[in-house]
Amino acid sequence: MEDLTQSVTSLRQKYREIFKTSATEIQKRIDEIKPQGVVDIFDKYPAGSRGEIWQKSVLKMFDEDICKEIYRKWSEILAYKNEFSCIGCGTCCKLACSEFSPEQLKVKSKKNDRFAAQFLSVFVPYNSKEEARAIYPEYIKMLDDNKEDEVYFYHCPKLNDCNRCMDYENRPQICRDFPDNPLALLPKSCGYVKWKEEVEPVALMLHAMLEIIDYYKEHINANLNRA
Numbered sequence: 042m043e044d045l046t047q048s049v050t051s052l053r054q055k056y057r058e059i060f061k062t063s064a065t066e067i068q069k070r071i072d073e074i075k076p077q078g079v080v081d082i083f084d085k086y087p088a089g090s091r092g093e094i095w096q097k098s099v100l101k102m103f104d105e106d107i108c109k110e111i112y113r114k115w116s117e118i119l120a121y122k123n124e125f126s127c128i129g130c131g132t133c134c135k136l137a138c139s140e141f142s143p144e145q146l147k148v149k150s151k152k153n154d155r156f157a158a159q160f161l162s163v164f165v166p167y168n169s170k171e172e173a174r175a176i177y178p179e180y181i182k183m184l185d186d187n188k189e190d191e192v193y194f195y196h197c198p199k200l201n202d203c204n205r206c207m208d209y210e211n212r213p214q215i216c217r218d219f220p221d222n223p224l225a226l227l228p229k230s231c232g233y234v235k236w237k238e239e240v241e242p243v244a245l246m247l248h249a250m251l252e253i254i255d256y257y258k259e260h261i262n263a264n265l266n267r268a
Contacts, residue, residue: 045183045226052224056245063249067257070107071099082257085264096261103254111247118223118240118247128232131204133219134197136176137164142193159213164195177228224248 071082079092082099086092139146141157143166149157167173173194174181184192199207206212220227223237223244 045179046186049183049187049226052241052245055242056249059242059245060249060253063246064253067107067250067253070102071257074098074102083260083264093265096265100258100261103258107250107254111250114243115247118244119221121240122220122223122233122236125233125236128230129204130228130230130232131200132177132228132230134200134204134206136173136180137195137197139193139195140190156215159215160195162213163197163199163216165198167194167196170194180226180228183226 074095075082076091076095079086079095082096084092086096137160139160141149143161146157146161150161170181173196176196197206201207206216220231220233220237223240225237227234227237
């Protein structure tokens with residue numbers, strides 16, 4: 042049996058290590074353009090001072106340099122997925138998960154949430170977790186082991202007994218794009234597992250960098266707005 046709990050634990054450990062390395066590299070980039078006489082990027086500096094100019098330069102570096110490179114690499118990862126293909130295991134159709142209940146998805150759909158609308162156009166909820174467990178027991182066990190937040194389970198009624206979509210040509214974009222994130226958990230039977238395994242280290246690094254940059258931007262902007 043595939044031990045997803047162990048896989049998730051290992052992934053989290055890898056992410057912590059990559060996060061620390063990425064944080065060090067970003068801090069190094071920030072320090073490279075730090076002027077003399079200033080101390081901390083998160084300090085509050087007078088308007089027009091070298092400290093404030095430094096903060097604005099860091100924000101510009103994030104937006105015009107680092108983030109553009111992150112998105113370029115992410116686009117390459119998604120483009121590389123096209124070299125792999127679905128092999129018809131049917132798991133993604135038989136077991137779709139959402140943090141939102143059917144009622145919550147309906148509310149979001151009425152508010153013009155495109156993803157919620159597409160999701161509801163495809164999937165219907167299982168009556169119980171046990172029905173979902175029968176499809177992918179390793180995944181349900183992982184959720185139970187990690188005591189994750191409430192998860193709702195859905196399936197596509199258009200899947201036939203041969204694991205083929207009965208309305209394939211009209212499938213929505215969320216089906217065409219799946220999997221759109223190499224950090225998502227995929228069963229070993231999925232045709233995109235090799236893609237996930239190959240790009241996962243870089244994807245973890247890009248995710249960490251975006252998380253770190255968001256933290257910097259939030260706290261730098263907070264001080265700039267108080268100046």
